[in-house]
Amino acid sequence: xxxxxxxxxxxxxxxxxxxxxxxxxxxxxxxxxxxxxxxxxxxxxxxxxxxxxxxxxxxxxxxxxxxxxxxxxxxxxxxxxxxxxxxxxxxxxxxxxxxxxxxxxxxxxxxxxxxxxxxxxxxxxxxxxxxxxxxxxxxxxxxxxxxxxxxxxxxxxxxxxxxxxxxxxxxxxxxxxxxxxxxxxxxxxxxxxxxxxxxxxxxxxxxxxxxxxxxxxxx
Amino acid sequence: xxxxxxxxxxxxxxxxxxxxxxxxxxxxxxxxxxxxxxxxxxxxxxxxxxxxxxxxxxxxxxxxxxxxxxxxxxxxxxxxxxxxxxxxxxxxxxxxxxxxxxxxxxxxxxxxxxxxxxxxxxxxxxxxxxxxxxxxxxxxxxxxxxxxxxxxxxxxxxxxxxxxxxxxxxxxxxxxxxxxxxxxxxxxxxxxxxxxxxxxxxxxxxxxxxxxxxxxxxxxxxxxxxxxxxxxxxxxxxxxxxxxxxxxxxxxxxxxxxxxxxxxxxxxxxxxxxxxxxxxxxxxxxxxxxxxxxxxxxxxxxxxxxxxxxxxxxxxxxxxxxxxxxxxxxxxxxxxxxxxxxxxxxxxxxxxxxxxxxxxxxxxxxxxxxxxxxxxxxxxxxxxxxxxxxxxxxxxxxxxxxxxxxxxxxxxxxxxxxxxxxxxxxxxxxxxxxxxxxxxxxxxxxxxxxxx
Numbered sequence: 001x002x003x004x005x006x007x008x009x010x011x012x013x014x015x016x017x018x019x020x021x022x023x024x025x026x027x028x029x030x031x032x033x034x035x036x037x038x039x040x041x042x043x044x045x046x047x048x049x050x051x052x053x054x055x056x057x058x059x060x061x062x063x064x065x066x067x068x069x070x071x072x073x074x075x076x077x078x079x080x081x082x083x084x085x086x087x088x089x090x091x092x093x094x095x096x097x098x099x100x101x102x103x104x105x106x107x108x109x110x111x112x113x114x115x116x117x118x119x120x121x122x123x124x125x126x127x128x129x130x131x132x133x134x135x136x137x138x139x140x141x142x143x144x145x146x147x148x149x150x151x152x153x154x155x156x157x158x159x160x161x162x163x164x165x166x167x168x169x170x171x172x173x174x175x176x177x178x179x180x181x182x183x184x185x186x187x188x189x190x191x192x193x194x195x196x197x198x199x200x201x202x203x204x205x206x207x208x209x210x211x212x213x214x215x216x217x218x219x
Numbered sequence: 220x221x222x223x224x225x226x227x228x229x230x231x232x233x234x235x236x237x238x239x240x241x242x243x244x245x246x247x248x249x250x251x252x253x254x255x256x257x258x259x260x261x262x263x264x265x266x267x268x269x270x271x272x273x274x275x276x277x278x279x280x281x282x283x284x285x286x287x288x289x290x291x292x293x294x295x296x297x298x299x300x301x302x303x304x305x306x307x308x309x310x311x312x313x314x315x316x317x318x319x320x321x322x323x324x325x326x327x328x329x330x331x332x333x334x335x336x337x338x339x340x341x342x343x344x345x346x347x348x349x350x351x352x353x354x355x356x357x358x359x360x361x362x363x364x365x366x367x368x369x370x371x372x373x374x375x376x377x378x379x380x381x382x383x384x385x386x387x388x389x390x391x392x393x394x395x396x397x398x399x400x401x402x403x404x405x406x407x408x409x410x411x412x413x414x415x416x417x418x419x420x421x422x423x424x425x426x427x428x429x430x431x432x433x434x435x436x437x438x439x440x441x442x443x444x445x446x447x448x449x450x451x452x453x454x455x456x457x458x459x460x461x462x463x464x465x466x467x468x469x470x471x472x473x474x475x476x477x478x479x480x481x482x483x484x485x486x487x488x489x490x491x492x493x494x495x496x497x498x499x500x501x502x503x504x505x506x507x508x509x510x511x512x513x514x515x516x517x518x519x520x521x522x523x524x525x526x527x528x529x530x531x532x533x534x535x536x537x538x539x540x541x542x543x544x545x546x547x548x549x550x551x552x553x554x555x556x557x558x559x560x561x562x563x564x565x566x567x568x569x570x571x572x573x574x575x576x577x578x579x580x581x582x583x584x585x586x587x588x589x590x591x592x593x594x595x596x597x598x599x600x601x602x603x604x605x606x607x608x609x610x611x612x613x614x615x616x617x618x619x620x621x622x623x624x625x626x627x628x629x630x631x632x633x634x635x636x637x638x639x640x641x642x643x644x645x646x647x648x649x650x651x652x653x654x655x656x657x658x659x660x661x662x663x664x665x666x667x668x669x670x671x
Contacts, residue, residue: 051478080474084566084574101481102496
């Protein structure tokens with residue numbers, strides 16, 4: 001899953017990025033409204049954390065512009081001013097959730113997980129496919145009840161495919177959603193991760209649709 | 220000066236009317252005096268002319284008899300000379316000849332004062348006549364042909380007749396002038412009303428601005444008033460700008476503080492730090508809310524329909540809710556009439572209502588209801604009910620104590636009830652807790668209502 005964090009305070013932005021990367025997300029950062037607006041318009045994010053008090057272009061304007069262009073990724077706003085008026089304005093501008101500063105990181109993580117899950121059409125915190133179960137709250141993956149150890153990249157690939165299970169996911173799309181923007185992408189590595197996942201979770205969980213991409217389906 | 224008198228003299232309408240009334244009264248009184256005097260002179264001259272006529276006739280009709288005594292060749296034409304005490308008299312004598320007099324004198328004599336009248340001259344006297352009436356007398360001395368000495372001939376008329384005519388005229392005159400004065404004052408009243416209409420409209424506009432129904436004064440007032448309005452508008456602009464700037468600065472400060480707090484909390488980690496951070500945020504929120512409300516209090520032209528704020532908050536909270544006590548969805552029903560308008564800033568109302576609704580939704584089973592009613596003294600009560608467990612009466616004071624949250628277990632996203640009460644009180648309102656007919660807690664937020 002790939003996230004965008006738009007936050008002008010460098011320390012808070014760094015903390016957010018580090019924590020989110022630690023949770024297995026690919027994270028892009030923008031330090032002002034202009035950059036944030038551009039990234040949100042051009043990159044396919046799975047969720048966006050948006051501070052409302054931004055230099056250059058304020059958060060509400062950025063959000064309205066995204067929604068006006070049909071950007072559908074879930075957005076959680078961070079508010080600090082006249083809290084309730086700002087929350088109402090934020091939601092009316094198209095935000096999906098809000099969190100008042102200072103916030104607890106665990107709370108933010110829970111909200112982001114829930115937003116991503118709902119946006120991909122999953123009601124429950126656990127996504128199952130065949131014998132494989134992904135607990136989105138803990139990031140734990142089990143196969144027939146047994147915990148499976150995955151590396152960060154393996155988890156990102158599986159996480160995205162699980163959220164989109166039953167749907168065809170192209171290699172480009174997969175690449176875009178597991179790597180941050182400044183990462184040196186090599187689409188061949190995707191094949192390597194898929195190969196490892198097949199070894200750990202069973203050969204027929206992830207199907208290759210030749211020339212098109214991958215599809216995760218119960219065998 | 221009594222309050223009523225001050226109110227009268229302080230009124231432009233009264234001043235204009237009183238001034239006009241004084242001038243009208245003075246002018247008409249003067250006109251009346253002049254007219255009355257002219258008329259009296261005119262009537263007096265007419266009387267005298269008539270008397271002179273009678274005297275001439277008398278002089279022409281008197282001749283000396285064979286015995287040398289004066290006698291009347293034929294009676295005077297005016298019948299009043301023959302009616303006793305008619306008020307019109309003539310007399311020849313007294314002198315060196317026997318007295319000759321009109322029948323109307325009966326047996327009275329005109330008591331002419333001693334006088335030497337040259338032949339041909341006419342003298343005027345005022346003497347007491349029959350029945351104690353004051354008479355105007357014209358006298359001349361005539362030497363008849365064959366006469367040796369001049370005879371005193373006099374004609375007299377009752378002055379009361381003159382006075383009666385003048386009095387009649389005066390009565391009609393003063394009545395007419397009085398009517399004219401009333402008509403003029405009425406005209407002045409109409410003129411003053413028309414002239415002062417812009418001021419009356421201004422007063423209505425002022426009330427509208429104070430009540431928040433209008434933001435600024437219009438630009439279509441008379442030249443004499445418009446500069447005042449322009450200044451007032453500038454003053455309103457200025458106070459609004461000051462408040463907006465103060466709020467922006469407070470907001471920037473809150474943003475900076477809270478962002479740094481978030482960083483600190485993440486660096487420190489741990490339960491104790493999280494509690495401290497929550498505590499600090501509560502302080503910031505509390506004082507920001509107070510500062511905002513204090514800046515906006517009493518600012519004219521500020522009004523927020525309760526329905527707008529409650530509707531928007533209910534929509535957002537329903538959408539984002541994490542569920543009530545049973546984990547199920549909570550519905551918020553807002554039944555607030557559109558004409559219930561809070562005399563204060565939208566942000567402050569959002570802050571107070573947002574916290575009340577947030578609280579209610581956290582504790583509700585499945586329903587939260589928002590209603591409102593007008594109270595005495597220009598106040599408005601916004602009533603928030605929930606169907607949750609409610610709050611025992613002995614704990615209500617405790618949750619209104621500063622720094623205490625209803626829900627101590629989670630660092631909530633808003634202010635405590637104590638802060639809501641604080642802000643409400645800054646606006647001259649209050650916060651009351653009670654039992655809800657839905658079974659849970661009822662919170663009544665009392666706020667000043669914008670005049671309609």
